[in-house]
Amino acid sequence: MLAACGDDDAKSGGSDKETTSAKSGPWTFKDDRGQTAKTDKAPANIVSFIGVAAALHDYGIESKGVFGPTRLKDGKADVQAGDLDISKVTIIGNEWGQFNIEKYAALSPDVLITTMFDSAGTLWYVPEESKKKILAVGAPSVGISVYDVQLPTPLQRMLELAKSLGAETTSSTITAAKKRFEDAAARLRAATKAKPNIKVLVGSASQDIFYVSGSNLSVDLEYFKALGVNFVEPAASALKASGGWYENLSWENVDKYGADVIMMDNRTSAIQPADITEGTWKKLPAVKAGQVIARNPEPILSYDKCAPLLEDLAKAIESAKKVS
Numbered sequence: 001m002l003a004a005c006g007d008d009d010a011k012s013g014g015s016d017k018e019t020t021s022a023k024s025g026p027w028t029f030k031d032d033r034g035q036t037a038k039t040d041k042a043p044a045n046i047v048s049f050i051g052v053a054a055a056l057h058d059y060g061i062e063s064k065g066v067f068g069p070t071r072l073k074d075g076k077a078d079v080q081a082g083d084l085d086i087s088k089v090t091i092i093g094n095e096w097g098q099f100n101i102e103k104y105a106a107l108s109p110d111v112l113i114t115t116m117f118d119s120a121g122t123l124w125y126v127p128e129e130s131k132k133k134i135l136a137v138g139a140p141s142v143g144i145s146v147y148d149v150q151l152p153t154p155l156q157r158m159l160e161l162a163k164s165l166g167a168e169t170t171s172s173t174i175t176a177a178k179k180r181f182e183d184a185a186a187r188l189r190a191a192t193k194a195k196p197n198i199k200v201l202v203g204s205a206s207q208d209i210f211y212v213s214g215s216n217l218s219v220d221l222e223y224f225k226a227l228g229v230n231f232v233e234p235a236a237s238a239l240k241a242s243g244g245w246y247e248n249l250s251w252e253n254v255d256k257y258g259a260d261v262i263m264m265d266n267r268t269s270a271i272q273p274a275d276i277t278e279g280t281w282k283k284l285p286a287v288k289a290g291q292v293i294a295r296n297p298e299p300i301l302s303y304d305k306c307a308p309l310l311e312d313l314a315k316a317i318e319s320a321k322k323v324s
Contacts, residue, residue: 032144047064047066047111047113048114050084054084059174060167065092082302099134112140113144114126144157158302177303181310184308189228198322202263204265205265210249211249212246212256234247235247261293265297266295266296291323
């Protein structure tokens with residue numbers, strides 16, 4: 001899935017979700033599928049998708065094992081690892097479709113945590129073909145929805161999850177990070193109000209295709225739009241083939257839409273702007289003006305990591321020249 005891929009309960013912000021503090025003995029957490037994970041005591045051996053592990057790390061909760069893009073070929077940490085020290089976790093899968101069940105079982109997992117990018121509750125980066133064997137290991141699973149909801153909702157849900165696992169969510173560090181996020185949101189709203197005509201295109205590059213994302217479905221884009229960002233919107237018919245996520249363009253047609261600012265997928269699965277050699281790309285007004293910024297379609301769901309996303313976009317709009 002090139003653009004980060006819920007139920008009505010999840011959209012409500014999770015205010016009615018049931019959690020039990022890790023300090024009170026038996027642990028339970030009702031996830032965004034409506035399923036309640038239960039263990040006799042607070043989970044110690046946590047295995048999670050790398051982005052979830054990075055978010056929980058920001059709240060002082062450590063994962064023992066991770067799966068998903070974690071280590072680059074040069075040994076460095078993937079962008080989705082955030083501040084996580086990847087030398088201190090067991091990597092049970094580093095690419096799509098990889099999930100070493102033997103390594104997973106050897107960790108004696110207490111809980112498996114990941115995100116969900118569809119309404120069916122599909123566990124992200126847990127291979128469908130081996131899902132039954134993975135769940136048969138015995139650890140309950142927890143899914144946090146990042147499908148068709150605005151960013152504050154999964155942020156709050158991740159905070160609730162961290163609290164249930166023992167995080168001190170009222171600490172000065174977390175309180176400051178949340179305020180920074182709220183201030184950044186206000187700044188972005190002010191920027192879009194001051195420059196409502198600045199058009200923002202959201203893209204992702206591959207060798208043969210340039211993907212233009214629609215602003216629906218993605219947690220970050222839905223929220224940015226609610227704050228007033230004027231996104232380039234492909235027609236619904238163009239988005240249909242991807243289930244509503246993005247339109248496929250050939251590099252010859254990359255100039256189909258006019259844009260003043262371009263947000264580009266910064267995940268390692270995508271070609272980065274500095275490495276794009278297509279002449280049609282280099283001729284785009286926003287590219288020539290240097291008005292291209294990074295975007296992570298799978299935001300690390302902590303306030304500390306999401307505040308800069310808002311700040312960077314606000315800064316880009318504040319300083320953008322109208323070039324389209």
